[in-house]
Amino acid sequence: MGGIINPNETLTRCSISRSCSGLFSMDQYCLQADSSWNAYWLLLQVLSLIPLWHYLLLAAFILFSILYNFLELYFLQDLFSGFSGSPVLLSYNTSSSILNAVVSKCKILHGRYFATPWLCSPHLQTLFLNYFGRPPPLKYTKQLFSTADGETIALDWLSTSHVSGDVASEDESVPIVVVIPGLTSDSSSQYIKHLAYHTAKRGWKVVICNHRGFGGVSITSGFSYNAGWTEDIRAVVNYLHKEKSMAPLFVVGTSIGANILVKYLGEDGENIPVAGAVAVCSPWDLLIGDRYIRRRRVQKIYDKAIAFGLQDYAKLHQSHFSRNANWEGIEKSFTVRDFDDHATRVVAKYESVDTFYRRCSSSTYVQSVSVPLLCISALDDPICTTEAIPWDECKANKNIVLATVKHGGHLAFFEGITASHLWWVRAVNEFLGVLHSSNYMHVQEKVKTDF
Numbered sequence: 001m002g003g004i005i006n007p008n009e010t011l012t013r014c015s016i017s018r019s020c021s022g023l024f025s026m027d028q029y030c031l032q033a034d035s036s037w038n039a040y041w042l043l044l045q046v047l048s049l050i051p052l053w054h055y056l057l058l059a060a061f062i063l064f065s066i067l068y069n070f071l072e073l074y075f076l077q078d079l080f081s082g083f084s085g086s087p088v089l090l091s092y093n094t095s096s097s098i099l100n101a102v103v104s105k106c107k108i109l110h111g112r113y114f115a116t117p118w119l120c121s122p123h124l125q126t127l128f129l130n131y132f133g134r135p136p137p138l139k140y141t142k143q144l145f146s147t148a149d150g151e152t153i154a155l156d157w158l159s160t161s162h163v164s165g166d167v168a169s170e171d172e173s174v175p176i177v178v179v180i181p182g183l184t185s186d187s188s189s190q191y192i193k194h195l196a197y198h199t200a201k202r203g204w205k206v207v208i209c210n211h212r213g214f215g216g217v218s219i220t221s222g223f224s225y226n227a228g229w230t231e232d233i234r235a236v237v238n239y240l241h242k243e244k245s246m247a248p249l250f251v252v253g254t255s256i257g258a259n260i261l262v263k264y265l266g267e268d269g270e271n272i273p274v275a276g277a278v279a280v281c282s283p284w285d286l287l288i289g290d291r292y293i294r295r296r297r298v299q300k301i302y303d304k305a306i307a308f309g310l311q312d313y314a315k316l317h318q319s320h321f322s323r324n325a326n327w328e329g330i331e332k333s334f335t336v337r338d339f340d341d342h343a344t345r346v347v348a349k350y351e352s353v354d355t356f357y358r359r360c361s362s363s364t365y366v367q368s369v370s371v372p373l374l375c376i377s378a379l380d381d382p383i384c385t386t387e388a389i390p391w392d393e394c395k396a397n398k399n400i401v402l403a404t405v406k407h408g409g410h411l412a413f414f415e416g417i418t419a420s421h422l423w424w425v426r427a428v429n430e431f432l433g434v435l436h437s438s439n440y441m442h443v444q445e446k447v448k449t450d451f
Contacts, residue, residue, distance in 0.1 A: 070298065071121045071123050071124065072121055072122055072123065072380065072382075073120050073121045073124075074115075074120050074121065074407065075117065075120040078115070078117065078120060083114065083117065084112070085112035085113055085114035085115070086112060086113050086115075086405055086406035086407055087111075087112050087113075088108075088109050088110065088111065088112070088113060088403050088404070088405055089403070089404045089405070090103065090109065090401060090402070090403055091391060091394055091395055091401070091402040091403075091404070092394075092395060092400070092401045092402065093395055093396065093397060093398045093400075095398060096398045096399070096400075096401065097398065097440060098372045098398070098399060098400075098401060098440060099401055101438050101439070101440050102372065102431065102434050102435050102438055102440055103374070103401050103431070103434075105434045106427070106430050106431055106434055107430070108423075108426055108427045108430050109403055109427060109430070109431065113405045113406075113407065113408065113413065113415065113423050114415055114416075115407045115408070115413075115414065115415065116414040116415060116416060116417065116418075116419040117417070118419075119412075119414050119419055120407075121409075122378065122380040122381065122382045122407065122408070122409040122410070122412075123298065123382055123409070124409075125407075125408065125409030125410075125412035125413070125414055126382055126383070126409040126410045126411070126412055128412065128414065128419065129190055129191055129409070129410075129411060129412040129414070130190065132190075133190025133191065133193075133194070134190075134418075134419065134420055135190045135191075135193035135194050135197070136163075136193065136194070136197040136198075138158060138162060138163060138193060138196065138197050138200075139162060140156035140157060140158055140162070140187055140196075140208070141156070141157040141158075141159075141162070142154060142155070142156055142157075142215070142216070143155040143156075143157060143207075144217065145235075145236060145239065147221070147231070147232060147235050148235065149221045149222075149223060150220055150221045151212055151219070151220055151221040151223065151232070152217045152218070152220045153209065153210065153212065153215075153217070153232055153235075153236065154186075154187075154210040154214065154215025154216060154217045155207050155208065155209060155210070155215075155236065156187035156207065156208040156210065156215060157205065157206070157207050157208075158196045158197070158199075158200045158205070158206045158207075158208075159200055159205045159206070160200055160201065160203050160204075160205075162200060163197055163200045163201050164201070172244065172246040172247060173246045173247060174203065174204060174205055174247055175204045175205070175247060175248045175249075175250060175275075175432075175436055176204070176205045176206075176207060176240060176244060176247045176248070176249050176250070177199050177204055177205070177206050177207070177250045177251070177252055177432065178207055178209055178233070178236065178237060178240065178249060178250070178251045178252070179192060179195060179196065179206060179207070179208045179209065179251075179252050179253075179254070179257070180209055180233055180251065180252070180253040180254065180257030180258070180260055180261055181208065181210065181211065181214070181254060181255075181257050182254045182255030182256045182257050182258075182281075182411065183227070183255060183256040183306065183309075183310075184306070184309040184310060184312075184313055185214075185254070185255070185257075186208070186210045186211065186214035186215050187208035187210055187214075187215055191254065191411045191412075191422065191425075192208060192254070194421075194422050194425050195252065195254075195422075195425050195428065196208065198425050198426070198429060199425075199428075199429055202429060202433070205247070207236075207240070209232065209233055209236050211225040211232070212224050212225040212232065213225070213313065213316065213317050213320075214313075218317065219317045219320045222320075222323075222324055223324075223347060223348075224317070224320065224321075224324075224343075224344075224347055226344050226347075226348050226356070226360065227256050227259050227260065227283075227286055227344075227360045228259070228260065228263055228356075228359060228360025228361075228362075229260065229348075230260055230263055230264040230267060233251070233260060233261070233264050234264060234268070237249060237251065237272075237273060237274060238273065241273035241444075248275040248436060248441060249273055249274055249275055250274070250275055250276050250277060250278075250432050250435075250436075251274050251277045251278075252277065252278045252279075252280065252428055252432075253277070253278070253279050253280065253282070254280045254281060254411055255280070255281050255282070255283065255383075255384065255410070255411060256283065258279035258280055258281060258282035258283075258362075258375075259279075259282050259283050259284065259286070259360070259361070259362045260362075261277055261279050261282075261362075262279050262282060262284075262362035262365060262366065262369065262373070262375075263360070263361075263362040263365050265277060265365070265368075265369045265370070265371050265373065266362065266364075266365025266366060266367070266368040266369050267365060267368070269368050269369075269370050270370045270444075270445065271444065271445070272370070272371060272442070272444055273444045274371050274442060274444075275371070275372075275435070275436070275441035275442050275443070276371060276372040276373070276374075276431075276432060276435045276436075276441055276442065277371055277372070277373045277374075278373070278374045278375075278376065278428045278431060278432065279373065279374070279375045279376070280375075280376045280377075280411065280424055280428065281376070281377055281378065281381055281383075281384050281410055281411050282362060282375065282377070282384065283361075283383075283384040283388060284361065284362055284363045284384070284388040284389055284390060285357075285361045285363045285388035285390075286356075286357035286358075286360055286361045287354060287357040287358055287361065288385065288387055288388040289357075289383075289384060289385060289388055290336070290337055290353075290357055292385040292387060292388070293306075293336065293383065294335065294337070298382065299382065299383075300335075302382060302383050303335050303336055304334055304335065306336050306383075307333055307334055307335050307336050307338065307339050310333070310336065310339045310343075311330065311331070311333060311339065314327075314330050314339075314343060321343055321347075324346065324347050325342060325343040325346045325347050326342040326343070326346060329341070329342030329343075330342050330343050337353055340353050340356060340357075341353045344356060363388065363390040363393065366390050366393040366394060366397060366400065367393055367396065367397055369397055369399055369400060370399060370442065371399060371442040372399055372435055372440055372441070372442060373399055373400045373401070374400075374401050374403060374427075374428070374431045375394065375400060375401070375402045375403065376403050376404075376405075376424050376427060376428070377389060377402070377403075377404050377405075378404070378405050378406075378407060378408030378409060378410070378412075378413065379404055379405065379406050379407075380406065380407050380408065380409065381408070381409065381410050382409065382410060383410045384410060386404070389402070389404075403427070405423075408423065408424070411424070
């Protein structure tokens with residue numbers, strides 16, 4: 001039966017064949033694993049021959065790259081450009097008489113901004129201003145001003161005699177610069193002191209119009225200030241115009257104070273006793289600013305820091321906010337929007353936070369500004385984004401000149417090796433000085449009275 005194939009024998013042979021092939025596959029796998037392990041082991045041996053300091057250098061380079069991008073440093077760019085600085089970009093209406101008669105004579109606005117080399121970041125600039133700042137020493141004279149609704153406003157005065165030590169004769173025609181501080185800022189803030197000192201040093205008078213509850217006074221009414229509250233600056237300016245009618249009045253607003261200033265100028269139009277004004281680092285559109293400050297991780301840090309500052313302000317006036325706002329919500333606020341939802345909009349009686357932001361944004365009032373106005377902003381401002389700047393509206397208004405600089409941070413603009421001066425302070429004083437010596441100061445028309 002040699003020609004007949006046994007099925008059982010065939011199955012056995014197949015099983016043995018499969019087992020053998022399985023053994024061969026296993027052997028091949030083991031050989032591949034051994035070769036891979038040998039390759040890894042050889043790689044580790046090669047890497048172990050590299051000195052440790054090479055790895056430390058690589059780690060330092062990676063860390064530096066991360067920090068360089070996170071802090072938005074521009075030292076290398078400045079180094080490669082020979083620290084040539086950045087030009088001041090001016091946006092204006094081509095038929096603007098303010099540009100031709102005033103701004104054209106301002107050398108600072110037609111020059112370049114040279115940032116302090118070791119503060120080559122918008123965040124370093126902003127943080128250095130808030131925690132160090134290097135303001136010149138000064139001492140204010142405080143005046144308490146009462147508003148129609150029973151609020152007490154602290155007006156802090158500084159004149160030439162305060163900074164020079166000389167007792168000067170009282171000149172009623174000396175210009176007065178009214179300053180509106182930023183959010184949670186007052187006359188003691190570093191940048192406010194820089195502005196007040198250098199303005200007074202040039203022979204002018206300065207008065208800081210502190211927000212409600214700032215400047216060492218309590219909130220004495222049922223209403224606290226907000227980003228769109230213009231009643232206090234209007235009352236103070238009208239008071240100064242009446243009491244010191246011979247003195248030209250100029251107004252400088254910073255950050256939220258700039259938003260209040262532009263809104264005030266737009267609301268009152270021609271009927272305003274302000275000769276000229278400057279808005280520095282304005283947020284312009286509060287709704288866009290709210291979106292921006294909650295967008296990226298680094299901006300969220302600023303958001304929390306400002307929120308904590310607002311909480312500190314609320315704690316100073318706890319009795320007021322406990323009566324008129326949601327105190328439990330204020331204590332749990334971790335963002336500016338949270339605080340505005342539980343405190344600001346409630347006190348001001350706005351339906352929602354977005355409604356408050358829309359109605360209090362100064363960008364919608366730009367077209368109505370009738371006073372010579374210089375607006376200064378840094379394109380790398382980490383708090384007030386350039387997305388909110390009303391470029392077209394500013395260009396459409398013949399009374400407005402917008403000056404933007406590539407670097408500077410928020411209200412910082414430090415210059416010089418020692419970072420002892422703020423570029424924007426020099427620009428503000430030069431602009432107001434040229435405007436004062438020109439024929440283009442705004443003059444409020446006298447209201448005719450029929451008898």
